[in-house]
Amino acid sequence: MQRYSLAALARHALGQHRGWTPLWRKAAPRAHYKVVVIGGGGHGLATAYYLAKEHGIGDVAVLEKGAIGLGNTGRNTTIIRSNYLWDESARIYEHSLRLWEGLSAELNFNVMLSQRGVLNLAHTEGDVREGRRRVNANRLNGIDAEWLDPAAVKRFCPILNIAPPNLLSGARYPVLGATLQRRGGVARHDAVAWGYARAADARGVDIIENCEVIAIRTAGGRVSGVETSRGDIAADKVAIVAAGHNSVLAAMAGVRLPLQSHPLQALVSEPVKPVLDCVVMSNTVHVYVSQSDKGELVIGAGIDAFNSYAQRGSFPIMERQIAALLELFPSFSRLKMLRSWAGIVDVSPDASPIIGKLPVEGLYLNGGWGTGGFKATPGAGHVFAHTIAQDEPHPLARPFALERFASGALIDEHGAAAVAH
């Protein structure tokens, strides 16, 4: 792998930047792999990277039906944090955040992690109680968390409207306080996919794009390979990491998953000069927003109420999100919106992921991340690679096994999302 550094930049500048090589090879499928990973999003690529790096398994193919990173990885609002309520979630998201903190150095690729702080606003007495409880729970789990009163919120985010209700220009939902995770923030979504792809490729992983899995082969209760748009591939183990299409893929092996696929929409404004240097989320007013490095405001919505595989934005959601945004930031009222889109997220009954073995031997799933899996990319890839390599759940992944829907040991994180999904 060509290492990136200041010296390399200077050397290539002398050669007029003609000597850079592609980030990863355009691999063609081989007849057999030890592990086939279905889905070339951040999670699939991270899984392949950690399989090669941590477990010495480089005989891996990542099969992606389109180009890598154009699924939810390239469509999300890039918010990263670990301030989840329940211990199981807090541990896995914090594991991920710690990996994020060293990721650019580890991959030798700038993932543009910006730990600018994430505010979760409280607008009602119930929000305040819930926010304070979350801060306490987070601290008990060793996660940085603070409670801010309205004046402190205003100091942290001066552009936010914290006026009390019923005055001229007053807010309908006054800001009564907020939780703050200073280590939370955003990262560049494409860079995460590209960085993992480059590092996995360097360790021998084949990244095979434009290769759609159309069937999963099983024999005698064991997985034996996949059929794809580029031919059949035999495999000892098959890992499904296909986000909104996880249930479609599992069904190919006869497994019915408790997942629902919904569109999740987001939109961006025209780029403006820096106005917002933190992430602001409000469950009650129902919006989350940050400003990208390009200057666009990145605005997220809740899931569409219906099941669908259409990755499109829609006017009612845009109208609702803009109304919510203006409630918090009246000064944005003259901004123009640039574009909107959707990704297909796989939502589980308790809004927590499903990581582990499926009831077919050699078949594994990392899914159900729903609306919040971008932040989990490094951690999920790390624990999933362990689960595949050892055929045994990683301790952090164990509570997230599919069996919890039979045992009842659910991890209810419906309240953890930026908006009430």
Ligand SMILES: Cc1cc2nc3c(=O)[nH]c(=O)nc-3n(C[C@H](O)[C@H](O)[C@H](O)COP(=O)(O)OP(=O)(O)OC[C@H]3O[C@@H](n4cnc5c(N)ncnc54)[C@H](O)[C@@H]3O)c2cc1C
């Ligand atoms: C609008 C929006 C905003 C979001 N905001 C946030 C946020 O702020 N913070 C956060 O933490 N999370 C957020 N998320 C969720 C997050 O994006 C996802 O949980 C995460 O990116 C999932 O990563 P992945 O690699 O599993 O999925 P993906 O990137 O979707 O990768 C799955 C891949 O599988 C491929 N695939 C599907 N079927 C097949 C097949 N048959 N054969 C081969 N390949 C196949 C797809 O093409 C896709 O590339 C958001 C999601 C959306 C849509």
